[in-house]
Amino acid sequence: MTEHMEYRVTALKNGTVIDHLPAGMALKALEVLGFHGDNVVTVGMYLDSRKYGKKDLVKLENKELSEEEIAKIAILGPHTTLAIIRDYRVVAKVAVNLADEIAGVATCPNPSCITNHDDLRTRFHVLSKHPLRVRCHYCERVVTESELEVT
Numbered sequence: 001m002t003e004h005m006e007y008r009v010t011a012l013k014n015g016t017v018i019d020h021l022p023a024g025m026a027l028k029a030l031e032v033l034g035f036h037g038d039n040v041v042t043v044g045m046y047l048d049s050r051k052y053g054k055k056d057l058v059k060l061e062n063k064e065l066s067e068e069e070i071a072k073i074a075i076l077g078p079h080t081t082l083a084i085i086r087d088y089r090v091v092a093k094v095a096v097n098l099a100d101e102i103a104g105v106a107t108c109p110n111p112s113c114i115t116n117h118d119d120l121r122t123r124f125h126v127l128s129k130h131p132l133r134v135r136c137h138y139c140e141r142v143v144t145e146s147e148l149e150v151t
Ligand SMILES: [Zn+2]
Pocket: 108, 109, 110, 113, 114, 115, 136, 137, 138, 139, 140, 141
């Protein structure tokens, strides 16, 4: 099989390519998106990236991400991009920018925070994007990237 043929085989007809994820984050991305084998997924990990050293890449067949799913992906890395593919063509490229507030997609690590007891949508104010530091709207705890559990 020629190299060209191989590329055609792995090309997406319809779906989304999540590119420039931080190296090692591909499986976390699938976890936060709640993928359980209902779509075909291609994962590339520790790929060479000219800009950022190493990166991960995820191809999701027949899947376009919702606003909420994009918000979750944004938490995982500051350079992530999405390419939406329709009929083998890139119809849109989106830089995944973290909003100034993260709502409903991550849990607060403070066990006594009200969001862990009441049925309340979590809210965090973004203090710094890279490295990620946020403050819980309710208990005011400052949370770093490694403590933030994306749900
Ligand atoms: Zn909290």
